[in-house]
Amino acid sequence: MRRFVIIGRRATASPDFLLEDLPGTGGRIDVLLRCLRAALLVSHGVRRDVIAYVVLLGGPAAPRVLRVDGALAEYLRPDERSLGTLVKKALARAPGGPAFAPATHGLSMASGGLEAVLADLGPMTPYVLEEGGTDIRAAPLDAIDPAFFVGDHLGLDEHTRSSLAATGAVPISVGPLSVHAEDAIAIVANEMDRRR
Amino acid sequence: MRRFVIIGRRATASPDFLLEDLPGTGGRIDVLLRCLRAALLVSHGVRRDVIAYVVLLGGPAAPRVLRVDGALAEYLRPDERSLGTLVKKALARAPGGPAFAPATHGLSMASGGLEAVLADLGPMTPYVLEEGGTDIRAAPLDAIDPAFFVGDHLGLDEHTRSSLAATGAVPISVGPLSVHAEDAIAIVANEMDRRR
Numbered sequence: 001m002r003r004f005v006i007i008g009r010r011a012t013a014s015p016d017f018l019l020e021d022l023p024g025t026g027g028r029i030d031v032l033l034r035c036l037r038a039a040l041l042v043s044h045g046v047r048r049d050v051i052a053y054v055v056l057l058g059g060p061a062a063p064r065v066l067r068v069d070g071a072l073a074e075y076l077r078p079d080e081r082s083l084g085t086l087v088k089k090a091l092a093r094a095p096g097g098p099a100f101a102p103a104t105h106g107l108s109m110a111s112g113g114l115e116a117v118l119a120d121l122g123p124m125t126p127y128v129l130e131e132g133g134t135d136i137r138a139a140p141l142d143a144i145d146p147a148f149f150v151g152d153h154l155g156l157d158e159h160t161r162s163s164l165a166a167t168g169a170v171p172i173s174v175g176p177l178s179v180h181a182e183d184a185i186a187i188v189a190n191e192m193d194r195r196r
Numbered sequence: 197m198r199r200f201v202i203i204g205r206r207a208t209a210s211p212d213f214l215l216e217d218l219p220g221t222g223g224r225i226d227v228l229l230r231c232l233r234a235a236l237l238v239s240h241g242v243r244r245d246v247i248a249y250v251v252l253l254g255g256p257a258a259p260r261v262l263r264v265d266g267a268l269a270e271y272l273r274p275d276e277r278s279l280g281t282l283v284k285k286a287l288a289r290a291p292g293g294p295a296f297a298p299a300t301h302g303l304s305m306a307s308g309g310l311e312a313v314l315a316d317l318g319p320m321t322p323y324v325l326e327e328g329g330t331d332i333r334a335a336p337l338d339a340i341d342p343a344f345f346v347g348d349h350l351g352l353d354e355h356t357r358s359s360l361a362a363t364g365a366v367p368i369s370v371g372p373l374s375v376h377a378e379d380a381i382a383i384v385a386n387e388m389d390r391r392r
Contacts (some may be wrong), residue, residue, distance in 0.1 A: 020216070023275050030275040034230075043349070043374040079219050079226040080276045124273065153239070173201035175386045178239040180274065190371045190383050 002192060004039040004185055005053040005117050008032045009154045013056035013064035015091035019076060019084050026084070027058035030094040031152045033083040034182040037190070040070050041078050047189075053117045054087075063113035065100075066090060067120070069115055073106030121147055126169035128156070129184050133171030136191050143195050148172075148188055150181050198388060199320060199343040200235040201249040201313050202383055204228045205350045209252035209260035211287035215280050222280070223254035227348045229279040230378040234385070242266050243385075244365060246367050249313045250283075259309035261296075262286060263316070268302030310359055319342055322365035324352070325380050329367030332387050340392050344368075344384055347375050 010027035015025035022033065039052040050070040057063050066087060068076075072192045075086065086107065094109030095101050100120055103109045110116045125142035128149045149156075149164055156164070174187040206223035213222035218229065229248045235248040246266040253259050262283060264272075271282065281350070282303065290305030291297050297314055299305045306312045321338035324345045345352075345360055370383040 020277070022277070023273070034274070037376070038379060041376060043376060077219070078230070081216070081218070175389050176392070177389050179382070179386070180233070180237060180239060183234060183385070186375070186379035186382040187386050189379070190375070193371050193373050196372070 001145060002050045002189075003053065003063055003121060004035070004046075004050065004188075005055065005114075005147060005149045006035045006039075006089050006152065006157060006181060006185075007031055007055045007114065007149065007160060008057060008152045009157060010058035011054070011056045011152065012059040013062035013091070014059050015088045017084070017088065019081050019088070022080060022084050028153060029056075029084070029087070030080055032056075033080045033087065033179060034180075035150065036068060037078045038182040038185040039075065040068060040076060046070050046073055046076055053120075055113055055117060057113060063111070063116075064091070065112060065116045067100050067108045067110070067112050069106050069108070070157065071106075075105050114141055114160055118163075126164065126167045127163050127172045128161075128169040128172060129188070130156075130171040131173055131178055133173040136174050136188060139170065139172055141192065141195060143192070146192070148185075150184060152181055197341060198243075198246045198385075199249065199317060199341075200231070200384075201248065201251065201310075201343060201345045202228055202231045202235075202348065202377060202381075203251045203310065203345070203356060204253060204348045205353060206254035207250070207252045207348065208255040209258040210255050211284045213280070213284065215277050215284070218276060218280050224349060225252075225280070225283070227275055227321070227377060228252075229276045229283065230376075231346065231381055232279055233274045234262060234381040236266050236269065236272060241248065242269055242272055249316075251309055251313060253362040254307060259307070259312075260287070261306050261308060261312045263296050263304040263306070265302050265304070270301040310356055314359075314363065322360065322363045323368045324357075324365040325362050325370060326352075326367040327369055327374055329369040332368050332370050332384060335366065337388065337391060339388070342388070344381075346380060348377055353369055366380060
């Protein structure tokens, strides 16, 4: 199972953001919504072998993690507003608690930050997307159970970096330019599709 | 100069779409907005060496073409609603006419469809993104003046295909799966960045 873990440093963990202003009221949750699309959707379908985690570190309800399971997800549409609506519902409906609990349509929520994700992942090989890492085309990659950790527009903070280093995460770079997180995910997905 | 030409078969050529429902009222103009982001934006910046054309073939004002020149563009933000607002303004303000005329902030408009783009492109090597084409990693690519033609979620129609074939456009594939147009653009951009 391919996993993407996207870390939103200021993205709001409560459902009070406005669909009319996702970037401004959601702590740039728009970045994470686009990452969900890139991780989970292909032409006319959902990648059933992908799980995406979004770590929400912003606002008074933080930290919380949203998990979207491609095998179970329904009503995933690619536009930001539709994805925002779905995430808003999940944030509103999910019971609190450190274990992932179903919220709506294949979306689950847990309290906690990166540690909640690490506890849920099970066996996997961790990679962290980072400028200066090994070029993804040259890197050996676990084709079965990879987990890719991705920062948002602010990048990963020091604490997250050291937590990931402690798991043995391998720094991987997707190319010579620093690109948006969703584009990095598209490039990783392409590489993994090619290796299958 | 790197060019991307994205063809929206039903995307509306008039500014009367709703920002609250881009997919439903804009003939899936949301797809094209995401393509603009993927073509033009990188982390904290605009690709100044890219021009993106969006061919709008839907609604009573069609056909019209929007051109976004990375070298001139201002206020390009990555979220769909902001990009939709910018495109809406350009569609409302642009004078009609077969030549590209400035509308707003580095965005220009022309009446016409693919032929208006072909007349504007100048010297270039054309490529068409297509399943079954030559793998982009194995293809010789013009590093200076490539123009990549991309279909939306409906793919390219027969008339467009034959017009592109007449220009000698080389079919290029980005990978083993059929991915969203914006992801295909991200993968092409990555390949071009690597060849620079």
